[in-house]
Amino acid sequence: MSEHVAIVIVSHSADVAKGTADMVRQMVGQEVRLAWTGGDPDGGLGTDVAKIKAAIESVLGPAGVAVLVDLGGAETNSEMAVELLAAEHGAGQGAPENKVRICNAPIVEGAVMAATEAAGGSSLDDVCATAEELSG
């Protein structure tokens, strides 16, 4: 099912990330590849660049990945993870930085909307646009 855009959920809290993923699964189903991560490198509240990178890699396919984040550090750390991925895999047409997008949307609603759009076979641009409409 890798022709669908995949979704990665990044929260400061592993509970929030997992709970969001549960909601996506229940509301959207199994077509969309989904990964989540939360917590800092010591397991406290925060985000972990290495874990975000691993989550993205675990679902990265030709259609790309939409990343939904919660507060500031989750976004900054996700951007860093995408950059590290790009540095490892090299630039170019199919390079990760062109296939991974961080959506500016509320994490729970955004993840559900993005997954719904992705399940319909939409492009990465459309998936992110739909999620970002929520930010009004």
Add this chain to the structure above:
Amino acid sequence: MNDDLKLRLIDATAAVIRDNAERLTELDQAIGDGDHGINMKRGFEAIAAERDALARLAWPQALHKAGMALVMKVGGASGPLYGSLLMQMGKAADEELGSIGDLATCLGAGIEAVKQRGKSSTGQKTMLDVLVPVQQTLQQAAGNGAELAAAIAAARRAADEGQAAAKEMVATKGRASYLGERSKGHDDPGATSSRLLVHTVCDVLEGAR
């Protein structure tokens, strides 16, 4: 000599962050998400854990590796911000990093990475309000052919004034921006940690003369 300078920089910065972690966290609890001290402590401990290996590397590699440690270990936005600062300084550094001008150039490159990463600039109540004036001061000192002692004194003043100025700013970046006007009058945690680090580097450089 250079190995020794690196070791002293690593030890001194780790110590100042450890000693001030609680205060940084308190400042962050007032206007941010309350994790700056603990996050920075974790990051600088990660650098300190590799102190011997880092000290054996040339400046470009040492700065890059230390920056990577911050990126991977901090767990908050300050990881990529301080991490990118060091990583980009590493890219701009030459093997020796032997003059005030070299340091200014290198810091300037690091600051550009912070601006890009944080999508921010000066005047937004962030670490940049300390780092940018410090860099400008060093650049000027190098241009004027200033002695190291004078350059260090000027850098310290610039850091103090930058932090004081940031305190009176309204935050428009990061968690503190949620508070808007109410962030005014609060010390910014990032500006505070940057001032502490600038002072610490100055202390070490003075000792290194």
